[in-house]
Amino acid sequence: MTRAQANLPALAIALLLVVTSVGAAIGLAGSAFAGANTDSEDGRLAGSVSERLVAADGPLAVRANVLSRAAVETASARLGDDWLPGDAAVRVTLDGESVVERGDPTGGATMRRVVLVADVDRRELSPRFESGTTVTLPRRTANATLTFGDGADVTTVRANDRVVLRDERGLDGSYDVELARYDTVSLAFEGDGELAPGGVTITYRAETTTKAVLGVTVDA
Structure with a gap:
């Protein structure tokens, strides 16, 4: 014990x-x-710049993580000193191709992000109404201009069952119509009789997107 x-x-x-x-x-x-x-200071700066560029209100973006091809092509005019950190050397690339560069960032840190790049072009179609009175537009068509010629005989236009235009006397001239950006929109045309082929012209902006890698290098 x-x-x-x-x-x-x-x-x-x-x-x-x-x-x-x-x-x-x-x-x-x-x-x-x-x-x-x-993270190093260069890494934090590169991350901060890349986040601002892909934000919905960024100078190259059409919405979050989607860049405008046209904006990218004019990036040197859009990205002023207020978008680039201090006096640091900075390079912004898309799929490895330089978009804008300030100084000579031979070292530093690089932040890469997968983004979508949107190309937008204006298209026009004139339905013949041979197989129905409905026309489907590409997804993400946010608006369209409808032009009714003589003898169109259209009184009502619906977008996905929502009435967007109506005139019992007959629609005449051009009308700008707001559509649902994130839906596939079908326009249905109604009239007093058979709709005349070629009496309606639809003008809209079509968007196509491709994947790319955005790179931001900062060498402070």
């Missing part, structure tokens, strides 16, 4: 040493992990 009591202080000291060693090891591991995951 006396021997057991005599060993208690030694056991307590041993446990204290073990706990202290484990605590020190955990502390060192935590510091190493934090250091390995701390």
Whole structure:
């Protein structure tokens, strides 16, 4: 019993040493992990610029993570010093091709993001109404201009069952119609009789998108 009591202080000291060693090891591991995951200043700046460029209100974007091809082609005029960090050397690329460059960023850090690049062109069609009175427009068509010529005989136009134009005397002239951007829109034409082929012209903007990689390099 006396021997057991005599060993208690030694056991307590041993446990204290073990706990202290484990605590020190955990502390060192935590510091190493934090250091390995701390971004450099160049990395933080590159990330910040790339986030601003792909934001919905960015100077090259038509919406979040979708860049306008036309805006990208004029990026040097759109990206002023207020969009680029301080006096740092900066390069913005799309699929490896330089879009805008300031200075000579030979080092630094690069942030890359997968984006969509939108091409928009204006199209025109004149339905003949040979197989029905409904015309489906491409997805993301946000608006269209409908022009009714003589003898069109159209009194009502519906967009996905929503009445967008109506005149019981007959629609005449050109009308701008707002459509649902994120839906595929079908325009249905109604009239007093058979609709005349070629009596209606639909003009709209069609968007096609392709994937690309946006790169931002900052060398402060």
